[in-house]
Amino acid sequence: MAGETPLAATRTPWERAVGRLKAIVIDTVLLALALAMAEFLALAFSGRRGPTGMLLGAEEILDLLHYGWIASLAFAGAMVWNLFEHFLGSSPGRALAMGPREAEEGLEWHETLRGWFVAVLIELTFFTGWLVTEVDLGSFLTKFSKASGIVRGLVHPSGAVLHQGLVLLVQTIFLAFMATAFAIPVAFCLSFLAARNLTRGSALSRAVYLVTRTGMNFTRAVEPLVWALIFISWVGIGPFAGVLALWVHSVAALTKLYSEQIESIDPGPVDAIKATGARTLQVLRYGVVPQVIPPFLSFTIYRWDINVRMSTIIGFVGGGGIGYILKPRVDLGEWGEVGTLVLLIAVTVWLMDLVSAKIRERIV
Amino acid sequence: MGSGAEAVRIEGLSKVFDERVRALSNIDLVVREGEFLAVLGLSGSGKSTLLRCINRLIDPTGGRIWIDGEEITAAKGAQLRRMRQKIAMIFQQFNLVRRHSVILNVLTGTLGRTGIAGSLLLRFPQEERRRAVAFLERVGLGDHVEARADTLSGGQQQRVAIARALMQRPRLVLADEPVASLDPALRHSVMRHIEALNRDEGLTVLCSLHDIDLVKAYATRVVALRAGRLVWAGLPEELDMDVFHEIYGEDAEMASNASL
Ligand SMILES: Nc1ncnc2c1ncn2[C@@H]1O[C@H](COP(=O)(O)OP(=O)(O)OP(=O)(O)O)[C@@H](O)[C@H]1O
Numbered sequence: 284m285a286g287e288t289p290l291a292a293t294r295t296p297w298e299r300a301v302g303r304l305k306a307i308v309i310d311t312v313l314l315a316l317a318l319a320m321a322e323f324l325a326l327a328f329s330g331r332r333g334p335t336g337m338l339l340g341a342e343e344i345l346d347l348l349h350y351g352w353i354a355s356l357a358f359a360g361a362m363v364w365n366l367f368e369h370f371l372g373s374s375p376g377r378a379l380a381m382g383p384r385e386a387e388e389g390l391e392w393h394e395t396l397r398g399w400f401v402a403v404l405i406e407l408t409f410f411t412g413w414l415v416t417e418v419d420l421g422s423f424l425t426k427f428s429k430a431s432g433i434v435r436g437l438v439h440p441s442g443a444v445l446h447q448g449l450v451l452l453v454q455t456i457f458l459a460f461m462a463t464a465f466a467i468p469v470a471f472c473l474s475f476l477a478a479r480n481l482t483r484g485s486a487l488s489r490a491v492y493l494v495t496r497t498g499m500n501f502t503r504a505v506e507p508l509v510w511a512l513i514f515i516s517w518v519g520i521g522p523f524a525g526v527l528a529l530w531v532h533s534v535a536a537l538t539k540l541y542s543e544q545i546e547s548i549d550p551g552p553v554d555a556i557k558a559t560g561a562r563t564l565q566v567l568r569y570g571v572v573p574q575v576i577p578p579f580l581s582f583t584i585y586r587w588d589i590n591v592r593m594s595t596i597i598g599f600v601g602g603g604g605i606g607y608i609l610k611p612r613v614d615l616g617e618w619g620e621v622g623t624l625v626l627l628i629a630v631t632v633w634l635m636d637l638v639s640a641k642i643r644e645r646i647v
Numbered sequence: 648m649g650s651g652a653e654a655v656r657i658e659g660l661s662k663v664f665d666e667r668v669r670a671l672s673n674i675d676l677v678v679r680e681g682e683f684l685a686v687l688g689l690s691g692s693g694k695s696t697l698l699r700c701i702n703r704l705i706d707p708t709g710g711r712i713w714i715d716g717e718e719i720t721a722a723k724g725a726q727l728r729r730m731r732q733k734i735a736m737i738f739q740q741f742n743l744v745r746r747h748s749v750i751l752n753v754l755t756g757t758l759g760r761t762g763i764a765g766s767l768l769l770r771f772p773q774e775e776r777r778r779a780v781a782f783l784e785r786v787g788l789g790d791h792v793e794a795r796a797d798t799l800s801g802g803q804q805q806r807v808a809i810a811r812a813l814m815q816r817p818r819l820v821l822a823d824e825p826v827a828s829l830d831p832a833l834r835h836s837v838m839r840h841i842e843a844l845n846r847d848e849g850l851t852v853l854c855s856l857h858d859i860d861l862v863k864a865y866a867t868r869v870v871a872l873r874a875g876r877l878v879w880a881g882l883p884e885e886l887d888m889d890v891f892h893e894i895y896g897e898d899a900e901m902a903s904n905a906s907l
């Protein structure tokens with residue numbers, strides 16, 4: 284064992300203190316989760332009834348939980364666990380923050396307290412989840428007939444909306460196309476700023492990298508549906524709002540993909556071009572661009588494909604395209620017409636999938 | 648031969664990577680105009696780092712370097728680019744733009760002096776194109792002018808890189824193990840072109856090599872690196888077992904068996 288110093292032993296006291304703190308925080312969170320779920324299950328199974336005499340729903344039980352007590356108890360528990368770690372064995376928090384103790388290595392999960400705790404936590408999560416989402420297998424298995432209208436509609440599509448559907452389908456495809464096309468130049472420029480290997484030069488360029496990356500990650504985290512709602516109130520209901528929503532999302536997504544591609548290029552040609560005395564723009568044009576164009580094209584076509592799918596959903600909230608006429612028909616239960624529209628979308632998505640796969644195959 | 652003016656002067660050059668890896672320690676070296684200087688050393692001894700510090704692909708952590716009397720370690724922006732034009736570099740992995748044509752690769756040698764707008768559109772003056780074709784014919788690639796660079800064999804690609812270097816109108820050529828990734832049979836054909844740069848064009852050449860045969864065949868002077876230090880300097884014919892021990896330490900037998 285002389286040669287293999289355990290990692291923990293090589294840490295500085297400061298790192299160990301931070302690790303311990305992290306362990307306590309993680310343990311507190313995990314214990315609080317376990318306690319909350321235990322109380323939830325206890326409340327659900329104790330058969331308490333609401334004011335109307337009915338069994339309580341998931342929301343009402345959640346309302347009754349004693350979060351303050353749970354939090355303090357969990358904190359106390361985590362402190363005890365981490366203080367008496369030596370006797371209680373390692374805790375999940377410690378394992379995540381500092382790596383498991385050597386003493387635990389080689390033990391099966393059921394031989395450690397940590398293992399049991401995690402096992403119980405998983406069980407609790409499953410049972411609580413079952414109740415919280417009000418899983419109702421009975422309805423699922425016996426009440427299919429209520430939905431049979433939709434299936435019948437899919438099998439017997441109505442011709443009434445075929446013409447309008449086709450027109451809007453064309454709009455959907457163009458909507459996705461415009462969003463993608465507008466996104467390409469913006470994402471192309473941003474991707475160079477978001478590539479780590481090109482932004483190591485100065486403090487300024489590193490700051491630009493960080494700002495671009497963070498901004499794009501945030502933008503991407505916001506769903507296109509939410510962007511659609513924002514742009515609908517901005518430019519009004521219609522396909523242009525949809526274009527803008529998908530554009531914003533595509534810029535963020537493409538910037539990420541493009542910049543990752545730039546980060547994985549061969550640095551050799553970049554060095555060679557730099558060595559000729561070329562300017563930065565020339566180094567990018569000759570050293571970087573030729574290496575990234577084929578993957579960029581492939582990502583972009585894939586994005587268009589994704590945008591076609593997304594634009595049907597965006598139509599639901601008023602962002603134009605075929606989704607726009609689908610929503611009222613679902614609400615009215617016009618299943619034949621719904622069937623026609625769903626089939627149109629399915630065929631288009633399938634075709635786009637096929638075509639984009641073929642094109643991408645050619646490029647790479 | 649070694650009597651001309653100073654082409655390169657290096658004083659106290661050091662490079663530490665990531666504040667831990669000491670790749671070069673306090674190197675002093677003068678290369679005279681017209682020399683063909685071979686740089687010997689084991690893998691990891693700092694040969695590439697030394698060559699890349701000279702054209703500032705790597706920024707040294709200490710020391711100064713002068714090219715033709717002008718300090719490149721103090722140069723910035725336009726001045727650095729102007730100095731780099733005079734220093735061509737040839738790489739072990741050729742480092743061509745693989746998707747571009749052979750001639751376009753050769754023309755990149757002129758990027759330091761062509762207008763930026765045209766070059767971003769891959770446009771170059773007719774005059775430069777004629778020179779590029781002439782250089783390609785000189786390295787025996789007259790039939791491959793329009794071929795895509797990555798369709799060529801390794802030896803051909805390295806000759807494209809030599810034409811690209813010529814295109815720069817350099818005063819100094821840095822070659823980093825130019826034949827290490829080529830078939831042994833092809834090595835001399837490429838080395839002869841580099842020798843021609845030195846002999847016919849009068850260019851100063853700094854070339855890292857690890858094949859002693861090649862050093863003896865082409866170099867006019869030799870320096871050796873070991874763990875980032877300059878441990879030996881002399882003439883090719885002075886290389887013998889004692890010197891090998893100094894350069895390669897315990898691996899000396901192997902190195903000499905492999906190439907003597
Ligand atoms: N970019 C880098 N970052 C960190 N360390 C590096 C970097 N480049 C080189 N090194 C280290 O610097 C030392 C010298 O490397 P260098 O590439 O100059 O050696 P070399 O003599 O050219 O070796 P080889 O024959 O393998 O090409 C090595 O220990 C290497 O690991």
Ligand SMILES: [Mg+2]
Binds near residue numbers: 696823824
């Ligand atoms: Mg090297």
